[in-house]
Amino acid sequence: MTLKHVTPFSIAYQSADAAMADPGLGGLPEWDLSVFYSSIEDPAIEQDMADAKKLAEQFEVDCKGKLAEIAERSGDELAEIIRRYEELEDMMGRTGSFAGLSYAGNTTDAAHQKFYGDVQEKLTTASLHLLFFTLEMNNVDDAVLENALRSEKLAYYRPWLEDLRKERPHERSEEIEQLFHEKHVTGAAAWNRLFDETISGSRYEIDGEELSIEQTLTLLQNPDGEVRRKAASALSKTFGKNLSVFTLITNTLAKDKDTYDRWHNFDDIADSRHLANRVEREVVDALEEAVRAAYPRLSHRYYAMKAKWLGVEKMHFWDRNAPLPQADTRDIPWTEAKSTVLDAYKKFSPELAEIAEQFFDKNWIDAAARPGKSPGAFSHPTVPSAHPFVLVNYQGKTRDVMTLAHELGHGVHQVLAAPNGALMAPTPLTLAETASVFGEMLTFKDLLANAETPEKRQIMIASKVEDMLNTVVRQIAFYTFERQVHELRKEGELTAEQISAIWMGIQEESLGDAIDLEGGYENYWTYIPHFIHSPFYVYAYAFGDCLVNSLYAVYEEAEDGFEQKYFDLLKAGGTKHHSELLAPFGLDATDPAFWQKGLAVIERLIDELEEMDQAD
Template sequence: MRFTLPQPTFDANANAGGGDFGDLPEWDLSDLYPAPDAPEVKRDLDWVEAACRDFAADYEGKMAALDGAGMFECIQRNERISQVAGRLGSYAGLRYYQNTVDGERAKFYSDIQDKLTVFTAPLVFFSLEVNRIPDDALETMLTHEGLSRYRPIFERMRKMRPYQLSDELERYEHDMSTVGASAWNKLFDETVADLKFTVDGEEMGLEATTTLLTDADRSKREAAAREIARVLAQNSKLFARVHNTLAKMGLIEDEWRGMPSPQTGRHLSNDVEPEVVQALRDAVVAAYPKLSHRYYELKRGWLGLDKLQVWDRNAPLPMEETRTIGWNEAQTTVMEAYAGFDPKMAEIAKPFFTDGWIDAGVKPGKAPGAFAHPTVTDAHPYVMLNYLGKPRDVMTLAHELGHGVHQVLAAEQGELLSSTPLTLAETASVFGEMLTFQKLLKGAKSPAELKVMLAGKVEDMINTVVRQIAFYDFECKLHEARKGGELTVEAINEIWMSVQGESLGPAFEFMDGYETYWSYIPHFVHSPFYVYAYAFGDGLVNALYAAYEEQPDGFQQKYFDMLKAGGSKHHTALLKPFGLDATDPAFWDKGLSMISGFIDELEAME
């Protein structure tokens, strides 16, 4: 049992830039703890240490002898430990991600992680012993009224039973965790946060440099792309070492556990069947020609180019007005879209803006990208952005706020059942984007504005679906290749380019240096095989939104019920009230048809 902050991940469409955006909010972390040296921090650390020690003394070696009431008390104590330890880990992690190059914050985060790892080590026995309880005995326990609602927890533990190690090895892996993958994660984060890029004589970080890839000035986009390539190439050996090490660690653990593939652990944690993910992947890859290939050919024509370069992928259209969107306008846009769906949704979102639940500005050392962290169920979520006034930044706000609303609603499930598997964790975020997009679309004042909005949405969907599945294929190929030995930078570059050409299509040619762009993407480091969750969420939301348009009456309540369920139900049960089934291979074609339908509209405007 480990209590660490889920690592932040780049939002699929996150961008950044520079400008004056108004008064940007910052986190108020005092709802977790007043300060890192506050007595409450020591109080809770002492409590966790004692609670874990007492838990082990009361239950280790005795799980099979418990009745339903005894197991209910046991899991409630376990849940309380998760809550207090999670509060400590969340606070330390959030402070760290505000400034990853600050030595004091990094030390505090590491120290908290180390202590929680040591304190919770006595709990490793819990899932191991539960999985040794005979099925009929566990079923008898689950007839207890209080315990029965925790059935999903036991079912997920049972799925891990074939891959369990001995008690001693599980304890060893737990104890080594802070100097294992998490240490490499931290090295990656600190390296990326400290990278410096110089474009037109101005030194800037990764966020500000990547936003130049959306600049209206093509020469500036090219300069940024080439500078990113130059800096990544200088650091490519370190990034290759990180990827080689983490992939090998994964292969070793998979071999010891007997997992059939490197992706198995992710599928188990997502509570999704491998064949469902494969059906999604195959449907998206088969659709490349009618999605990304077709759209980028349109964009090539709009830009008047013989070939698109990588710095043209997210370029604004020639008819697009360049403007900076202030924070107040972004807030109003998203809140009105949420309220238009249901006033309750805007009401849940309001405290994020008023109570210090959002950290929006770009600051030196701040982690890149955007995320929403649920913290613990007796507190509230926090949203991190790097807001810099781009239209896509508004959509990122809508996306992360959707996560936040989801996390608030799911909190009533309690600490052990509130966390939603990644495949469904993207549902509310992508739905929030869709609500915001549809609101903006209805307000279009001219055919040109409508065209720009549609094109922007198609690009976002391609980034969320096509690009993320290409990322997933890259990871699958990298982990497979790592089985054959150490991978050179050149070998990883080659794998990257193989999926990029396939996914982006013949409209593109690729500059020298683009082959190293895999190296700064944190998904691959922090959460291997995470990325298919974006495509899963987008396809799911497209189908959900179609159901909403077809039958709006009563949809809102069903939607809120789905979000409130958190991780207490399988995706088949959550989608059943909407008449949807993700296990049907044809399901994904329905979701992809919405993207191709938007491209049809764009072609009809030509």
């Protein structure tokens, strides 16, 4: 099993690196990483990695082969061993986080590339001395461990120990796990880097000017249809040039995952992701089934309505995210985006806003879009002894404001969960999306309440529906695509044409007849990073959106007490199963009706848009 501090740096984004932001947006912050080190040349980095290796070696000498005996002898003593292990995780995680964030800030710079690679390799070497620990812990007899848990100190770690036990059916011998662990740097992690650096270095020519993918994708939201067409054409052309590279990466990683899954006794191609998310396969299957069945009521219906608004029978695929004719397309200054999000957070909870404001005041945000910077947006929790960092590529669009609200939700969640420590602060992806989507919803509802005219209300609702369709319909379509690609890869290597055919078939199913996908869309699967960095990650977005739709309905109907329950959910981090966390709100994700409630929220917004349309 892969240790946290050497997990490939996960970038939750939808596009790639951007050119410099418009100066009209105001001063855009860049993060201050000095909580870790002064720079990538800081001599403390080498010293810390050497110390980590030495401490890991000593930990192995002190503990290997002795855990069962220690557990039988003293729960307090075993708790102290776990505490030492946790401290090592945090120590290595600090260096790994700094390397990952530094690399994200400049993925195309040779010095940062080398630094990131070197740190990964050294941390992997050091962590080999820790790999025995979780394997040996899972060999401690259940009865012995349960008796040891009478210790108050050890009982603190019960949630982590119970989660660890869930890994037991999928663990192999220490020697085999060491091989998988050590080969990861030259396997999946290397292919991840190749993808990142290919995307970050790619350029897209429009009217003689070379743009980054972030800039080019942003043009798909331009009010001018001809601009959107040119952007789509440029994307298709460059994707086509790199098609063989992306096809090789996809085939290699799918085969690599299949090999890992077979050796670790996972039956279904997504089971390892479900285990990491602490969610049952049946729950995810029910989610996928519910969303796919709802395509006609949601995306098909909305895009048919949007085509009519744009004055066409069928939209081209490059018009899917086009602004409506009356939409406000001005650039929103950074200061306005900040106040918009913080004001919405504050109306729900002053404490929520106070935590979020730290990200602005203490330079925990990198907002400027610049050459070589990692694309899109993410919030990296780093380690409990530090604090999270948020990356966005702010370009002044309404969606950028909502992205800021989303990532700050993650950041607040990570701050609140951090006191659980390095082992129990991390939250499963399915629940990690709760605070982010809730933050978006708070911001949307606040803006909607201030809509000055019915026309502005209509445009805002339409924009929110599109965001929800991108979060629910699009991500489940992505999940279905991944499933088909990984299943077919078991039978042999896939050609680019085969992958593109799968892509097009699933996009047609999810988007409906109102969108014409001809003209270059067949290769758009190539730039989706989640397929590369985190296979089957994408369903977590749909899970989180449907969950928050239901949660927000409870909030609107709730009397006193909702805020405290919500904070308790966020503070729990990874210490509780989703069923425990949702129970106080009267929600149950194992109930098929749960997903229908979440989807019904989107459906009602589309109903409202139809009523407005008919009234006009």
